[in-house]
Amino acid sequence: MKRQKRHSPSKDVWVFGDYRNYFQNRVTLQLIAKGRELARTLGGKVTVLVLGAQVHQYAMEYVAHGADMVMVVDHQDLMDFQVETYTRIVTSLVEDYRPDIFLAGATPFGREFFPRVAKRLKTGLSTDCIALEVDPENQLLLQTTPSFGGELLAEVITQDHRPQMATVHPGVFEERPHDHQAIGRISYPEVDIARDNRVQLVRSRPEQGKKGRLEDAPVVVVGGWGVNSKEQFQMLSELAELLGGEVGATRPAVRAGLAEEGRLLGQTGKKIKPKLLITVGTSGALQYTTGIQGAETIIAINRDAQAPIFKMADLGLVGDAGSILALVLDKLRKRI
Numbered sequence: 001m002k003r004q005k006r007h008s009p010s011k012d013v014w015v016f017g018d019y020r021n022y023f024q025n026r027v028t029l030q031l032i033a034k035g036r037e038l039a040r041t042l043g044g045k046v047t048v049l050v051l052g053a054q055v056h057q058y059a060m061e062y063v064a065h066g067a068d069m070v071m072v073v074d075h076q077d078l079m080d081f082q083v084e085t086y087t088r089i090v091t092s093l094v095e096d097y098r099p100d101i102f103l104a105g106a107t108p109f110g111r112e113f114f115p116r117v118a119k120r121l122k123t124g125l126s127t128d129c130i131a132l133e134v135d136p137e138n139q140l141l142l143q144t145t146p147s148f149g150g151e152l153l154a155e156v157i158t159q160d161h162r163p164q165m166a167t168v169h170p171g172v173f174e175e176r177p178h179d180h181q182a183i184g185r186i187s188y189p190e191v192d193i194a195r196d197n198r199v200q201l202v203r204s205r206p207e208q209g210k211k212g213r214l215e216d217a218p219v220v221v222v223g224g225w226g227v228n229s230k231e232q233f234q235m236l237s238e239l240a241e242l243l244g245g246e247v248g249a250t251r252p253a254v255r256a257g258l259a260e261e262g263r264l265l266g267q268t269g270k271k272i273k274p275k276l277l278i279t280v281g282t283s284g285a286l287q288y289t290t291g292i293q294g295a296e297t298i299i300a301i302n303r304d305a306q307a308p309i310f311k312m313a314d315l316g317l318v319g320d321a322g323s324i325l326a327l328v329l330d331k332l333r334k335r336i
C-alpha cells in the first residue's frame with residue numbers, strides 16, 4: 001500500500017503487536033480491547049502494528065479480537081526482533097500516520113524498544129501502567145502508574161507531545177473474546193527495510209526447563225523472604241506439585257537465587273490470576289501484591305500477625321513457614 005502522509009494528528013489508538021509467544025500475544029490482545037475502548041471515546045479507531053515475517057495469521061487474530069485495522073510490515077529480514085530495526089521502522093510509521101495514543105506490553109521487548117521509540121518521537125512514555133482512561137474534559141489519556149517504588153500511584157498526562165505512549169503489564173486488562181466474524185482492514189504500508197547491521201543474531205533457543213507457565217497455573221505457591229533457604233523452597237515446590245500448580249517468588253527470594261527471574265511476581269514481574277494462591281513468608285508489599293490481586297482465593301502464611309499480606313488474604317495462618325509447610329505436606333502426602 002502506498003503510504004499516505006498525514007499532516008494532522010489522528011484520534012486513532014495504536015497497539016504494538018507482540019506475538020512471539022503466548023505471554024506476549026495475550027498482552028497485545030488485552031491492549032486491543034482497552035485501545036478499542038479508548039479509541040471509541042476519542043472517536044477514532046484501534047490499529048495494531050505488526051512487524052515480522054509471514055505474520056498474516058496474527059493479523060487475522062488481532063481483527064478477531066477487536067482491531068479495526070492491522071498494519072503489517074512483512075519481510076524476511078524482520079523474522080527476528082532487532083531493537084534497532086524495529087525502532088527505526090516503527091518511528092517512521094508513527095511520524096507518517098500520527099496516532100493519538102500508542103500502547104505496548106511491558107514485556108522485556110516492550111521495555112527495551114518502546115522508550116527508544118518515545119525518545120526519537122520526542123514524546124513522553126508512562127511505563128507499567130495499571131489503568132488508562134480518556135479524561136472526558138480534555139480528551140487526554142490519563143496514565144496511572146506506580147511511582148516512588150510503588151508507594152504512590154501517579155496519574156500522568158502527555159499534554160503537548162504525541163503520541164501519548166504507555167506500556168502495560170500482561171493481565172491488567174481483559175481481552176475480548178475471539179469473534180471469527182469480526183471485520184477489520186489489513187494494510188501493508190511501504191517501508192524501507194534496510195538492515196541495521198550493528199547487531200547480528202547468531203542463535204536463539206527457548207529457555208530450558210520443564211516447568212510450566214505461571215500465568216496458566218490454577219494454583220500458585222509463592223515463596224517470599226520468610227522462606228529464605230533452599231530446603232524450604234524445595235518444600236514449596238513439592239506443595240505446588242502436589243496441588244498441580246507452579247511456584248512463584250518475590251523479589252528478595254529471586255535476588256537471593258532461590259528462584260529464577262521468570263518466577264517473579266509483581267510490578268516488575270508477572271501478574272497472575274490463579275484460582276488459588278498460597279503466599280508464604282511474604283510481607284505484602286504493594287510492588288508484590290500488584291501481581292497477585294487477580295487471584296480468586298489467597299491463603300497467606302506469615303509468622304507476624306500484623307503483616308499487611310493478611311489484609312488481602314481470604315485465609316491467614318500465623319506461624320513459622322517451615323513448620324506449617326511440613327505439616328501441610330505431611331497431610332497431603334498421606335492423602336495422595
Ligand SMILES: Cc1cc2nc3c(=O)[nH]c(=O)nc-3n(C[C@H](O)[C@H](O)[C@H](O)COP(=O)(O)OP(=O)(O)OC[C@H]3O[C@@H](n4cnc5c(N)ncnc54)[C@H](O)[C@@H]3O)c2cc1C
Nearest residue numbers: 149224225226250251266267268281282283287288303321
Ligand atoms: C521499583 C520497585 C519495584 C519492585 N518490584 C517488585 C516486584 O515486582 N515483586 C516483588 O516481589 N517485589 C518488588 N519490589 C520489592 C518490594 O518492595 C518488597 O521489598 C518485596 O516484595 C518484599 O518481599 P517479601 O515479602 O518476600 O520480603 P519481606 O518484605 O522481607 O517480608 C518477609 C515476610 O516474611 C515473614 N517471615 C519471616 N520469617 C518467617 C518465617 N520463618 N515464617 C513465616 N513468615 C516469616 C516476615 O514476617 C515478613 O512479613 C520492588 C521494589 C521497588 C522499589
